[in-house]
Amino acid sequence: MTKTDSKAIQGLAAEIGMKRPFRFAFEEAFLNVVRTYSMLATRGERLLKAHGISGPQYNVLRILRGHGSPVSIYQIAEEMLTESPDMPRLVERLGAAQLVTKTRCVKDRRVVWVELTKSGSALLKKLDKPLLELHESQLGHMSDQDLNQLSALLVRARHPEI
Amino acid sequence: MTKTDSKAIQGLAAEIGMKRPFRFAFEEAFLNVVRTYSMLATRGERLLKAHGISGPQYNVLRILRGHGSPVSIYQIAEEMLTESPDMPRLVERLGAAQLVTKTRCVKDRRVVWVELTKSGSALLKKLDKPLLELHESQLGHMSDQDLNQLSALLVRARHPEI
DNA sequence: CGTATTTATCTGTTGCAACATATATTTTTG
DNA sequence: CAAAAATATATGTTGCAACAGATAAATACG
Numbered sequence: 001m002t003k004t005d006s007k008a009i010q011g012l013a014a015e016i017g018m019k020r021p022f023r024f025a026f027e028e029a030f031l032n033v034v035r036t037y038s039m040l041a042t043r044g045e046r047l048l049k050a051h052g053i054s055g056p057q058y059n060v061l062r063i064l065r066g067h068g069s070p071v072s073i074y075q076i077a078e079e080m081l082t083e084s085p086d087m088p089r090l091v092e093r094l095g096a097a098q099l100v101t102k103t104r105c106v107k108d109r110r111v112v113w114v115e116l117t118k119s120g121s122a123l124l125k126k127l128d129k130p131l132l133e134l135h136e137s138q139l140g141h142m143s144d145q146d147l148n149q150l151s152a153l154l155v156r157a158r159h160p161e162i
Numbered sequence: 163m164t165k166t167d168s169k170a171i172q173g174l175a176a177e178i179g180m181k182r183p184f185r186f187a188f189e190e191a192f193l194n195v196v197r198t199y200s201m202l203a204t205r206g207e208r209l210l211k212a213h214g215i216s217g218p219q220y221n222v223l224r225i226l227r228g229h230g231s232p233v234s235i236y237q238i239a240e241e242m243l244t245e246s247p248d249m250p251r252l253v254e255r256l257g258a259a260q261l262v263t264k265t266r267c268v269k270d271r272r273v274v275w276v277e278l279t280k281s282g283s284a285l286l287k288k289l290d291k292p293l294l295e296l297h298e299s300q301l302g303h304m305s306d307q308d309l310n311q312l313s314a315l316l317v318r319a320r321h322p323e324i
Numbered sequence: 325c326g327t328a329t330t331t332a333t334c335t336g337t338t339g340c341a342a343c344a345t346a347t348a349t350t351t352t353t354g
Numbered sequence: 355c356a357a358a359a360a361t362a363t364a365t366g367t368t369g370c371a372a373c374a375g376a377t378a379a380a381t382a383c384g
Contacts, residue, residue: 011313012313016225024294024297025306025310025313026302026304027294027297028309028310030202031243032312032317033199034199034202034203034243035244035320036195036316037195037198037199038243039320040195040319040320049343056370073333079178081197083200084371084372085371086370086371086372086373088332089335089371090370093370108331110331110332110378110379110380111333112333132189135188135192136188138322139188139192140188142188142191142315142319144187147187147190147191149311150312150315150316150319151174151187154191156308216340235363236362246342247342248340250363251341251364251365252341255340270350271348272350272361273349273361273362
């Protein structure tokens with residue numbers, strides 16, 4: 001048989017040079033998540049790096065801003081978008097860059113309170129617009145209905161119980 | 163105002179402790195992609211690491227198996243699911259682990275042909291079932307229809323022109 | 325009230341990732 | 355055919371990520 005497969009190779013399979021379609025829908029969905037993440041995140045990481053911070057570091061700063069008050073290292077680790085087993089050192093580096101301060105809690109001396117500095121807030125503020133514009137340039141071609149549906153499907157993908 | 167916001171905090175916003183809903187659907191979709199990627203990929207990476215390889219290294223081995231014949235380092239980099247600017251060293255490490263061989267092309271001496279060894283093929287074969295089972299355990303609770311719709315939306319997210 | 329357990333953070337080590345830059349070979353161009 | 359451009363890979367350096375294990379403080383338990 002020299003004829004090509006009757007089922008056309010398209011979507012992800014075509015992008016990464018696959019020779020045959022996927023056997024299982026969950027395989028294809030998994031790889032689509034990975035590839036989409038990679039394509040969307042790469043440009044954001046570069047934007048952040050141009051301002052001297054990494055993606056996880058930006059995530060920490062966002063968490064601190066969201067709370068508006070000191071947050072423990074442990075709590076920060078809980079709220080991270082991507083889990084990061086090295087939070088003490090991550091916070092340490094943000095401290096060295098003068099973006100956060102660390103204060104040992106007096107009531108429970110195991111705990112360290114982390115707080116944004118003025119320059120940390122200023123950096124976040126400076127990044128807000130370019131990041132929002134980047135995301136819009138990457139996903140703004142889709143309708144809100146499609147985006148909401150995508151979000152809903154991803155939430156369900158993460159939660160087998162729902 | 164001490165009353166809580168009328169719009170309930172749910173989905174991703176609740177997972178990462180956000181205090182208010184997202185303003186833009188594309189922001190929420192972006193963060194959902196990141197978080198879903200993180201949750202799905204972490205366990206796969208651990209499974210691979212237990213067998214001595216990283217995610218990108220596994221990706222290279224898969225590409226080589228897909229072709230069934232030698233592939234240049236450049237071509238491998240092209241087909242990677244997540245881009246990786248350090249392909250020569252990545253392949254070098256796979257060579258050190260006896261999973262691939264490198265051969266300098268005689269017709270074009272810039273090119274290096276990379277090929278799976280027997281032990282590379284054997285490792286892939288050993289990983290097939292556990293990885294498929296892992297993916298099924300992570301996404302098997304969704305119907306094929308939902309998974310296909312998720313894939314379709316992710317493909318469109320990556321391709322503004324479509 | 326002392327011991328065990330849990331909680332929260334810290335430290336040591338290893339290896340990979342990312343970026344820039346360099347080298348070698350082939351192709352293009354005038 | 356020589357010089358310039360493009361292509362394919364290699365290397366130097368820096369810093370972060372991941373895992374294991376250690377430490378210190380608070381809580382639970384008999």
